[in-house]
Amino acid sequence: MSAPERDWAAFVTNTDDGKAHMDLAVDGITCAACMYEIERGLQKLDGVEKARVNLSSHRLSVDWDGEKTNPSPIVDLLQRLGYKAYPFDPAQVKSRGDAVGKEILRALAVSGFAAMNIMLLSISIWSGNASDIDPETRSFFHWVSALIALPTVVYSGRIFFRSAYMAVKTGRLNMDVPITIGVLLATGLSMWQTVQEAEHAYFDSAVMLLFFLLVGRYCDHLMRRKTRSFAENLATLKAESAAKIQEDGSALDVPLSKLSIGDRVLVRAGERISVDGKISTGTSEVDQSLVTGETLLQPVGEGDLVYAGTMNTYGVLEIEVTAAAKGTLLDEVNRLLETAMEGRSKYVHIADRASQLYAPVVHAAALLTLVGWIMLGMAWQPALVIAISVLIITCPCALGLAIPAVQVVASGLFFNERVLLNAGDAIERLATVDTIVFDKTGTLTLPEASLSKEHGLSAEQLELAGRLALSSSHPLSQAIAKATGAQQALPDAKESAGKGVEAVVDGMCAKLGSPAFCGVSDEQLEQAKTQQPDASFVAFQSGDKPAQLLPVGQFMREGATETIQKLKTAGYTIEILSGDHKGAVEHAAQMLSVESWQAAMKPQDKIDHIEKLKAQGKKVLMVGDGLNDAPSLAAANVSISPVSAVHVSQAAADAVFLGDSLAPVMSALTISKKARWVMNQNLAISVVYNLIAVPFAVLGFVTPLVAALAMSGSSIIVTLNAVRLRMLAGSSTQPNLEV
Amino acid sequence: MEVLIYLIPIALFLGGAGLVAFLWSLRSGQYDDMEGPKWRILDDGDLQENSTPVEAAKRKVS
Structure with a gap:
């Protein structure tokens, strides 16, 4: 039977003037020459109007005249040139154009513009205050500053205000709450000082604070975008489509999002089953190793349930698509996964934990300053100015950069070691791990026979x-x-x-x-x-x-024995929990000399075991790939899965490693430990900075000049310290290979 | 000091022009690919056959 025709309509977006557009993930682009080759080759095709390769994200966007050609020759040409390409399903690529990144960048640009211009005016005022500025000029400069600062605070500050509002609404306290309070008070106080024609206004501090924090926010976003776009490419290149049987009996390849319950799907011999369903005709044996961890083939026939991710061996199967039925493995996995995910959301980021300690202390200090000065006989207005200046100088500028800066540098190092992070806070959780639980099939062993x-x-x-x-x-x-x-x-x-x-x-x-x-x-x-x-x-x-x-x-992954040995030497406790039968697991455990192993584990058993370890105070890293591992990946303190894992598991894991070697697991742990050390240093620097700055502020010595110097100085120090992680981590243990 | 009345708006205008230029470049997608364009300038594929830049320059001169 020949390969079914592909349903292109699902991948192509048509514009009004008869032009068609398609985005493809292209595998095999390694250098600029590939880019020329693809673009030139495609442009020679009749009807193709524009072909452009994005060398950073390894994506190709093609526009063509819908009447002159269709996507088939385009994909065929790429195949002939030696590139594997698969079109994105427009419904699944939500992040097209990167709306969030552009919003942050626009806010960053506006605050940068404002910070520069206000600083121009502020420096004139500071030098004028030291010499002979007349009050009218100073007041004029303050008003111009206010004119620039007010719209900027509203526009660029939105990102923080929104997040702070959400946090307060749900009764939590995050880093954005003290930031919002600090920025709003600084702006409000400056406005008031301007109206009063006073000597000092803090517009530059408020805007510069926003600028520095937005830089941190954008770096953080870039890190996520890079790994997410790679993950999307990988998912697309796996070609998650199914051969849907049409009414006339022919099969048409459609993306999974176009399938609905009750559709019938054809699975040929040697193909991976991409849907959950019930076999309506045909018999075969299926390889369920990716789903249950069991390596023995299981015979199936009419009426049997099969799951997405299993491999059909020799027969041709017709499968009726079903939703996850009650009581099936998939249903159980989904239920367990939900519970486990809830548990994980209770984890509080190190930065938010720091701000939970920090915000009450700082706000109490400001209040005490106000009360103290009034009791010492100062009028309430100047006392309030001093109290607010305490808040301005302690506004968590360094604290806001301390963690993201390290995360960005660390995620770059992870990327070199071929580990993609799903969650930025995975680094801090990886650093505390003492017990590592491995799944066997597809994790310690290679995913394919x-x-x-x-x-x-x-x-x-x-x-x-x-x-x-x-x-x-x-x-x-x-x-x-x-x-x-x-x-x-x-x-x-x-x-x-x-x-x-x-x-x-x-x-x-x-x-x-x-x-x-x-x-x-x-x-x-x-x-x-x-x-x-x-x-x-x-x-x-x-x-x-x-x-x-x-x-x-499915034999051992490359470097599995060495990695396990290194992990043991480094003091980690290693366990194997597998869904496979006893003989196979015992053999693997002996080969790797792991004493603690358990076989024939169901998803619930794995979770129970991990919960037991957690109850003993252990911090558990789970490494697994199968559908049966997904709930335990979410239940563990932190989790990693190989890139060959099923979609559900990859989504539940905190990080994904690429390639056939197990070595990235070791590198990830090493890097995260060093990163955690630098994070702690950065937090310590922020604390020391506050210990020095607060007494000055309480005594009323903080002028806008001092605030500006202190703020930028501390931000630069924590950023430089984060960059030092690159040197700490040393050279990469693996060649920097492209995916 | 009256000159400030002109100078400050001029300074703000120049800064604002820079900001607008940046926002325009962002909107037109110039930051979507930070890797490819630096290589594109080295691509000679758009030249005619047998016309390296040196030859093209020679033809212009003669």
Whole structure:
């Protein structure tokens, strides 16, 4: 059966004047030459009007004349040039154009403009106050400053005011609350001073504070955007689509968002099932390792439920799409996931924890200053000015930058180690981890089956086996074909579905298939199974010689043993919790010399175990990939999943690592520890700054000049200290590979 | 000091022009790709066959 036609209408946006537009994620762009090649190639196509590659996000946007061409030649051309491309489903790319980033950048630009111009006026006033400025000129300058500052505070401050309002409304206290109070009081006080024609106004402090904090906010946003756009590309390149069976019986490839309950979907041999549903026709065996962790294939037939993420082996299945039915695995996972997510939202960020301590102390200090000066006989107006100046100078400028600056530098380091962060606060949580729980299948082991290196075949035999394997779509055969690097299928190979492939080569019959198909005795199979309990066996027979068993399975990831060893040396407790059967888990645990392991765990069992560890005061890192791991990923203090994980798990995890090696887990822990150390330093710097600044402010020595110097000085110090993390972390342990 | 009446609006106008220019460049998508454009200037693909910049310059001279 040929590949189904793809439903392009779902990916293309049409404009009114008959032009069509499509965005694609392109895999394989490594340098500028790729960009020229793609753009030039596409522009030569008839009807294509504009093709532009975005080299930072590895996306391609194409515009063409809807009447002259269609998307098929575009994707075909990319394929011929050697790039894998898949169009974005417009419904799923919400972040197109990056609206949030642009809002912050606009606010940043406005506050930057205002800060510069007000500072121009303020410096004139400060130098004038020291010499001979006349009160009229000073008042004029204050009014001009007010004219610039008021709209700026409203426009650029919105971002903080909104967040502070949301926090107060839900009864929490975050960093934006003291920021909002500080900015509003500084502006209000300055306005009042201006009306009174007083000597000092703090417009420059208020606006500069906004500018510095927006810089921190934007850096934070850039970090998130970078990882999110990579995650979106990865999801798109996985081509999450399904072959929907039309009314006339033909199959049409549609994105998952266009499927509804009751639709029927065709899944061919060797394809991953992309929907949850009930089999309406066909029988096959499915590989559920990504869903339950179980590595043994499970036979399925009409009426059986199958889940998204499982792999269909040899049969053709027709599946009716269902919602998660009550009592199924998926339903249970969703229910557990919701509960676990609630628990996680209780975590309070280190920055917010700091501001919960900080805000009451500072506000109490300001109040005491006011009361103190009045009791000492000062009039209430100047006393209020001093009290507010305490709040202005302690406004958490350095505190607002202390954590984001470190997070940005650290996420850059994570990126070099091929770890993408889903949550910025994952760094601080990773730093406290003492126990690491690994899932086995797909996490410690590779997500896809491969041929064991100890197969015992000669090079010739191996080549023959590989060429035979090419004729079969069974995942085990495909693993063998991949391992041997075979290119040409044998011309007269015949496949018996569910059994194997045979062909006549040089007058001899060669067979590759199930042990029974090649006449392997049960004893021989049993013996091989005890030797390698984590493998499935494919038999190979050429001529009259006895058949040989080729172990194929999900073997250990590259560097798994070394990484586990390093983690143990570093003092982490390692455990394995797997949904797989006992023999396979025991074998893996022995290979990695992990003493604590449990097999045949259900999602609830995994959560219970993690909760038990947490109750003992342990901080748990969960590393897992399967659907069955998703709830425990959310339940653990912090979690990482490999990029091959199912969508639900990736969304539940705090970080995702790329590639086949397990080493990024170790690097992530090392970097986060150093990052946490720098965060603590930055917080300490902010505290010291306040300890020095507050007494001056309380005594009434803080003029706008002092406030401006103190504020920018402390911000620059914490930022520079964050950049120092790069040096602390040392050179990267891996080459900086593009994804 | 009356000159300030002119100078301050001029200073604000110049700063404001810079701000407007930045907002325009942001809106027109010039910050969407920070990586590609620096390489695009090195792309000679838009030149005619056999016309390296040096040759093109020679033709202009002669």
